[in-house]
Amino acid sequence: MAYDSNNIFAKILRGEIPCKKLYEDDFALSFYDISPQAPVHVLVIPKGPYENQNDFAAHASEAEMVGFMRALGKVAEMAKLTEGGYRAIANCGLNGGQEVPHYHVHLVGGGKLGRMVERD
Ligand code: 5GP
Numbered sequence: 001m002a003y004d005s006n007n008i009f010a011k012i013l014r015g016e017i018p019c020k021k022l023y024e025d026d027f028a029l030s031f032y033d034i035s036p037q038a039p040v041h042v043l044v045i046p047k048g049p050y051e052n053q054n055d056f057a058a059h060a061s062e063a064e065m066v067g068f069m070r071a072l073g074k075v076a077e078m079a080k081l082t083e084g085g086y087r088a089i090a091n092c093g094l095n096g097g098q099e100v101p102h103y104h105v106h107l108v109g110g111g112k113l114g115r116m117v118e119r120d
Contacts, residue, residue, distance in 0.1 A: 003049040009102035013047060023075050027067025030075040039110030040086070044068070044075050050103040052092045072105060081109040087116075 004010070011017040012031065019031035022042055033041040046068045050056040060068070076082050086109030091098040 003051050003055075004101050005049065007100055007102050009043075009045050009100050009104060010049070013045070013102075023071065023078055025067065025071060027064055028071030028075075030071065030078075033106065037106075038108040038113060040079050040081060041106065041108050042075060042079050043104045043106055044072050045102055045104040051101050052098060052103050053090045054092065056103045072107070076107055079107060079109075081107060084109060084111075086110075087113055 008017065012019045013029060019029075021029070021031050023030040023044075026047070028044055028046055030042055030044045033043050046056060046060065046064060048056075048060060048064055050060060056065075056068075072088065076086060076088075079086075086107055089106040089108065090096075090104070091106075
């Protein structure tokens with residue numbers, strides 16, 4: 001499936017929709033989730049047009065991959081998640097429950113989290 005450049009995160013990247021920004025560099029943007037599922041819930045997205053983690057893994061350059069991973073680490077520190085621990089989640093496709101078709105990682109924490117996987 002081709003990348004949909006009208007998805008909501010693409011619009012946030014282009015500045016067409018506001019976000020509560022936490023971090024930005026050449027490779028990644030991080031902002032608070034509009035509907036937090038934990039005391040701390042931030043999203044980290046790559047700047048390139050990748051639909052999901054598989055697309056990113058297959059097509060991102062090494063610089064983009066390293067940059068994105070470093071950004072995940074920085075954001076976890078900035079959001080004060082590292083000391084108490086946290087969870088990084090990348091929902092992928094239909095079974096993963098991915099709603100926004102631009103690759104993103106949820107960083108959630110700020111308190112003890114529930115069981116890892118719930119099934120509908
Ligand atoms: P997914 O289900 O695709 O893994 O997660 C998408 C996430 O994006 C959801 O947690 C949802 O709350 C969040 N989200 C959807 N629209 C917006 C928006 O316009 N702004 C922000 N900050 N988060 C959004």
